[in-house]
Amino acid sequence: MNRQLTAFCIFLLLSTLLAGCWDQVQIEERGFVVGVAIDKPRTNEAEQQAKQEAPDKPQVKERFLVTHQFVVPGGLISGGQGSGGGQNTANEAYLNLISEGDSLFEISRELATRTSRTPFYQHMKILIVSEDISRTKNGFARALDFYLRDPDSRRSSKVFISNGLAKEVLEVKPKTEKLPAIYVNSIGENVNKNSRMLPEVRLGDVHEELLSSYSFVVPRIRAEKQEVKLAGSAVFTHDNQLIGFLGEEETEGLNFLTGKVKGGMVKGKFKNNLVSMNIQGIKHGIKADLRDQQHMKFTINIECEGTLAESYATIDSLNNTAMGKLEQVFAEEIERMSNDTVKKVHKQMKVDVIKLGSYLKQHHFSLWKKIRQDWETGQHLYEKSEITVQAKVYLRNIGAINRTERQNNR
Amino acid sequence: MSAQTLAEKMISKNHMGINIASVTIGVGILTFPRSLAKATGAFDGWISVVISGLCACLVGWLLAKLAARFPRQTFFEYSSIIVSKPIAYILTLLVCIYTMLFVSFEIRAIGNIAKQYLFYNTPVEMITLSFLLIVQYSVVGSRIAMLRLNLLFLPVVLVVMFVVLLFTTQLFEIENIRPFFSSDWRSLLEGSRVVGLSYSGFEIILFYTMLMKQPQEGAKAVALGLSIPILLYMTIYMFAIGVFSAEVATNLTYPTIELAKEVEIPGGFFERVESIFFTIWIMTIFNTCAMWLDITVLNLSSMFHKVHKTIWVLILSPMIYFVAMLPQNLVDFFTFADNITYFGMIVVYLCPILLLLIAFIRGVKGHE
Numbered sequence: 001m002n003r004q005l006t007a008f009c010i011f012l013l014l015s016t017l018l019a020g021c022w023d024q025v026q027i028e029e030r031g032f033v034v035g036v037a038i039d040k041p042r043t044n045e046a047e048q049q050a051k052q053e054a055p056d057k058p059q060v061k062e063r064f065l066v067t068h069q070f071v072v073p074g075g076l077i078s079g080g081q082g083s084g085g086g087q088n089t090a091n092e093a094y095l096n097l098i099s100e101g102d103s104l105f106e107i108s109r110e111l112a113t114r115t116s117r118t119p120f121y122q123h124m125k126i127l128i129v130s131e132d133i134s135r136t137k138n139g140f141a142r143a144l145d146f147y148l149r150d151p152d153s154r155r156s157s158k159v160f161i162s163n164g165l166a167k168e169v170l171e172v173k174p175k176t177e178k179l180p181a182i183y184v185n186s187i188g189e190n191v192n193k194n195s196r197m198l199p200e201v202r203l204g205d206v207h208e209e210l211l212s213s214y215s216f217v218v219p220r221i222r223a224e225k226q227e228v229k230l231a232g233s234a235v236f237t238h239d240n241q242l243i244g245f246l247g248e249e250e251t252e253g254l255n256f257l258t259g260k261v262k263g264g265m266v267k268g269k270f271k272n273n274l275v276s277m278n279i280q281g282i283k284h285g286i287k288a289d290l291r292d293q294q295h296m297k298f299t300i301n302i303e304c305e306g307t308l309a310e311s312y313a314t315i316d317s318l319n320n321t322a323m324g325k326l327e328q329v330f331a332e333e334i335e336r337m338s339n340d341t342v343k344k345v346h347k348q349m350k351v352d353v354i355k356l357g358s359y360l361k362q363h364h365f366s367l368w369k370k371i372r373q374d375w376e377t378g379q380h381l382y383e384k385s386e387i388t389v390q391a392k393v394y395l396r397n398i399g400a401i402n403r404t405e406r407q408n409n410r
Numbered sequence: 411m412s413a414q415t416l417a418e419k420m421i422s423k424n425h426m427g428i429n430i431a432s433v434t435i436g437v438g439i440l441t442f443p444r445s446l447a448k449a450t451g452a453f454d455g456w457i458s459v460v461i462s463g464l465c466a467c468l469v470g471w472l473l474a475k476l477a478a479r480f481p482r483q484t485f486f487e488y489s490s491i492i493v494s495k496p497i498a499y500i501l502t503l504l505v506c507i508y509t510m511l512f513v514s515f516e517i518r519a520i521g522n523i524a525k526q527y528l529f530y531n532t533p534v535e536m537i538t539l540s541f542l543l544i545v546q547y548s549v550v551g552s553r554i555a556m557l558r559l560n561l562l563f564l565p566v567v568l569v570v571m572f573v574v575l576l577f578t579t580q581l582f583e584i585e586n587i588r589p590f591f592s593s594d595w596r597s598l599l600e601g602s603r604v605v606g607l608s609y610s611g612f613e614i615i616l617f618y619t620m621l622m623k624q625p626q627e628g629a630k631a632v633a634l635g636l637s638i639p640i641l642l643y644m645t646i647y648m649f650a651i652g653v654f655s656a657e658v659a660t661n662l663t664y665p666t667i668e669l670a671k672e673v674e675i676p677g678g679f680f681e682r683v684e685s686i687f688f689t690i691w692i693m694t695i696f697n698t699c700a701m702w703l704d705i706t707v708l709n710l711s712s713m714f715h716k717v718h719k720t721i722w723v724l725i726l727s728p729m730i731y732f733v734a735m736l737p738q739n740l741v742d743f744f745t746f747a748d749n750i751t752y753f754g755m756i757v758v759y760l761c762p763i764l765l766l767l768i769a770f771i772r773g774v775k776g777h778e
Contacts, residue, residue, distance in 0.1 A: 022532035122682070151526050155672055204654070204672065211657040355585075362588035 031117030034094070034125050035069040035181030037166035038104070038143045040132040046100045062142065063100060064133070066107045067167040068119055069181050070095045076178055093178035096170055104146035121153035125185040127203060128221060129159065130166040134234065134242035141210050141240050148207055155204030158188050160221040161234035163245065168223035175226065184221065187230045195255050195264030195279060196248040198233045210240050214358060215351035215376065217254065220245055237351055238376050244349055246341065253341030256302050256334055257354045257389070259284025265309060266393075268329035273313035277306040277330050277395065286359050290367060296385040298356055302334060307397035314407045317398040327393040334391040342387050352382050419554055421618070423627040423634070425561060429701065430470075430612050430635025432560040435567070435642065436698040437519040437747070438608025440664045440691070442643065443650040447659035449601040453587040453651045456644050458601030463640035465602070466609040467633055469759050473612075474628030476766040477619035480776030484712035485617050488776060492769045502709050504757045509706040510726060511750045512610075514734040516699045517542050518743060520692065521734070527667065528688060538734055541699075546723050548700045549707060554621070556700055563693045564638075570690045571642065574683060575649050577673040586655040587648070607751045608643065611698065612636055613758040617705050663740070703730075 041047070041063050075093030097115060101107040112118050127147060133139040147153045162169055170180050177183035188200045198219040209216035220232040231248040246254060255261045261282045268275050282304045289297035308317060308326065315322045345353050357375050361368045374381050421429070446455040480488035485505065490498035521538035529537060548556050593601075612632055619628045650665045653672060659665050670687035707722045737743040769775075 022536070023529045155668065156674060204658070207661075208655050208658045211661060212655070358585060362585060365589040365592045 029117055030120040031111075031115055032071040032123050033068050033119045033121050034071055034123060034179055035128070035170050035184070036124060036126075036147075037067040037069075037128040037130070037162070037170045038133060039065040039067070039130045039166045041065040041100050062136070062139065063102055064104060064107060064143065065098065065100045065167070066104060067096050067098045067170050068108075068111060069170045069179070070097065070115070070117065070119070071179065094180065096167070098167060104143065108146070121147070121150060124153055124157045126181050126188075127157050127159050128162050128166040128169050128184075130162050131164065131234070131242065134161055134236070137239075137241055140236065140242065144203065144206060144210070147203060153203075155202060155207065157203045158185060158200050159203055159206050159218055160184070160188075160201075160230070161218050161242065163220050163222045163232075163234075165223070169221055169228055172223050172228055173226055184228055184230070187228065188219070192263035194231075195261045196231045196252045198251055198255070199260050199262065209236070213238050213372070213376075214355065215353050217246070217251075217353050235345065235349055235351055235353060243351065246344065249337055250341045250344055253337035253339075254345070254353060256282070256284075256304075256338050256391075257300055257341060259302070261304075266304075266306070266330050266333050268326075268333045270311075270313045270315070270326060270329050274310070275308070275313055275326060275329065276310040277326075277393070278309040279304060279306045280396070281305045286356070288356075288359070288364070290364060293367075293371065293381065294379075294384055296381065298359075298385060298387045300338070300354075300387065300389050302338070302389065302391040303394070304330070304334060304391065305394045305396060306330070308395060308399050311404075314403055314405060316402065316407075318402050323395055323398075327395050330393040330395070331391040334393070335389050338389040338391070342389065346383070346387055350376070350380075350383050352376055354387070356382065356385070356387075420623040421554065421557060421621050422623055423631050425557070426615070426618065426622055426628070426631035427634030427638075428560050428564050429557055429618065430614060430632060431638035432564050432694060432697040433614050433701045434609060434611035434636065434639045435694050436608075436611065437516060437695065438610075439643070439646065439694075440523070440666045441744075442605050442608045443647050443659050443665040444662055445604040446601050446647060447651065447656045447665075449604045450593045450597050451656050451660075452589070452593050453648070453656070454591060454593040454598065455601050455605075455647050455651070457593075458598050459605050459640065459644045459647055461598065462602040462606040462609060463636055463643075465606065466612060467636050469763070470612040470615060470632035470636060471629045472763050472766055473759075474615050474619065474632050476762050476769065477616050478625045478628050479766075479769060479774075481625040482620050483776050484620060485709060486712040489765055491776070492765050492772070492774050499713065501757075501761055502713055504761075506706050506709050508750070508754050508757050509702045509709070510730055511733060512702045512754070513545070513699055513706070514730045515747050515750055516695055516702070517545070517730070518734040518737065519747075520695055522740070522743060523664065523667070524688075524692075527684070535735065539731065541696075542727060542731055542734075545696065545699045545703055546727055548696075549703045550720050550723055553704060553708075556704060557618075557621075559700070560697050563690075563697055567690045567694050568638070568642070570686055571646075574670050574673055574687055575645060577675060577683070578649055578653050578669060581672055582649065582652040583655075584652075587652050605643065607748060609636070609639065610751050610754055613754070613762075614701060614705060616758065616762055617708055 047063060072093055072095050097111055099107045099110050099114070101110060108119050127144070129140060129143050133143050147157070148155070160169070169184060172180050172183070174180060174183040177186065191197050191199050198217060201218050206218065215238050216236050217233040218236065219230060220234050222229045231251065233246045233251045233254065234242055235244050235246060237243050252264070259282060261279055264279045266277045266279060268277070282302060284303075285301040287299040287301065311317065317323065317326070342354070345351055352375065371381055376382050446458060449455070450458060480491070486498055486502045489501055517538045520541050521534040524537050525532065525534050548559070612635060615628050615632055619625045622628065622631070646666055646669070650659050650669055653669060654662065654665065662668050667684060667687070670684040673683040675683065703723070703726070706726060707719055710722050711717065711719060737746045
């Protein structure tokens, strides 16, 4: 009897413990967020309304307009099968929900009143912050705090700064991909084809930059009707405020200066005819002359390797002197681009996005400890320094042919 | 007795080493890169890991010497030989409180972290309770069988850790680890103190030596047992700094979890590696917890022979559970953890070393 009673008690205890799960969420009930765009609201209509509903609510300075892009799995199925769903007549694979509020967490939770699937951030691929928000003081960091703090989201989401409205990027209708967010994400991976694109910046990298005392760059994105253009970069000062953009060519120059070129092309003029080179690899080094702290001299050496991709000049490219001249042409072009960038970031914007401060910290730590406060601020030693660029090009191959047409007069 | 059953078998030197490694790898592994990066502010923290590990080895060696002097005797028995019975009672009770608090701490850590990353809606109380019940189950059974689980789990733990670290190499940035040797000795010492908290656990040598085939090999077991965590901590720290940089590591609540979350196996075939990481981490905590609870019971039984092991477990569990629920938030919890370790330093490092000294001076020795 006693034994049976014990068995019964254990049975009861186990069934309460083992049956049921507090955290059961069916996969169909999850709203997979693939992209998020953060804007400043255009009008203050919603704010007025919120004020009317709760007049005593504490006032805040900032408001965000956030677009969440959800995946609609039914739309991912190609062909006509998806249309059977009924509610999804356009057969789109995504759903954009736009909501406004003071805090990003509030907005995320507000979506629960509007969608059957609550946002789930584990598969968030891209995060776009608008230029307006980044230009406000601390705005960029505030917009990202929620996504960094939330244990659900990942530090590997890519971050972009939109030139214009951020939500427009999530509204493009690409022909090649079903999901705009995935489309943008895949473009970001094309860095080895084009050096005018900044290498991807992950949410984790941004966190690193926000915490560090250096200036930094984030890729710029611009939306057009059916596509986006991912080129150029947004420049942030050491106090994490956007101060301007670098154009495509300036970004290319910056990539050369920081040694982050993975591939791409360089154009040059050879005897008034265009020649272009396919970049295959780059080596990058910095030499510093630090004797005078008020006037430090940095020399950035760029060694670039590539093959001839296109030549409008009818030259005998199987000739060593001609090759040497070509190499010279490309090297000059790289130097020109880099110098243009230096001019802009060093003299105009006065931000150390070439990461010379980081170089000093890594290689001359004892000096860096002394001048850390006076680098971009204080005595502005960075501004007073001098930067020269030296490029060298190795043309390894001329491609499948030597010449396309006969040389003139021969 | 020629045919030994599993329950009567003694443990070997290597097994003891693995026990020590299993008990040492616990909650500290998740948080130490943060406190270490905060203290040293650079990659050099690995030096602190080594310094601290060597100190732990030294203390462990002394403890092993003490335990080896009295083969086949429990902590209570040999301390009462060295310093009279009443003092031995007090000392053993303090040790019991320490080990019990440690169990509380570990089960609360499970609750906190599982709630933050895995179960958002399940109450911490429930997670903790279910975990405690399993620990009880393992402790009530045969002691050697429980210790054998370590042999089973530790290789899995190490392999998974290795895989996690291997896949983070693509995110490793050399800029983050330079400059080398930039921290001064003071911050390195501070770092050693901080990371030292994550080494507590090797003191089980005091209590488990009596189960060893050859008690004289205790010191070697400690060295083997500590070398695994030293190497593991060193690699984890190096990778945490290489992937995150020191500034970021300082600002992550659980850097090691974030490290596991960063892993992306190429091809998008398997995305959430941290789920495996959690599994193996819970396995190590299970081992740690079971051993601590077992030692509490062992010491209590050595003082009060008449009470059965199961009764002790049933008496202790509610107390452990209650204490585990005391910290109100994360800060409280971390302070609680640090205080336990400081308490432990007095009770299980300092006191036994004094015991060894007294035993040495008085020439007290156990007999086989």
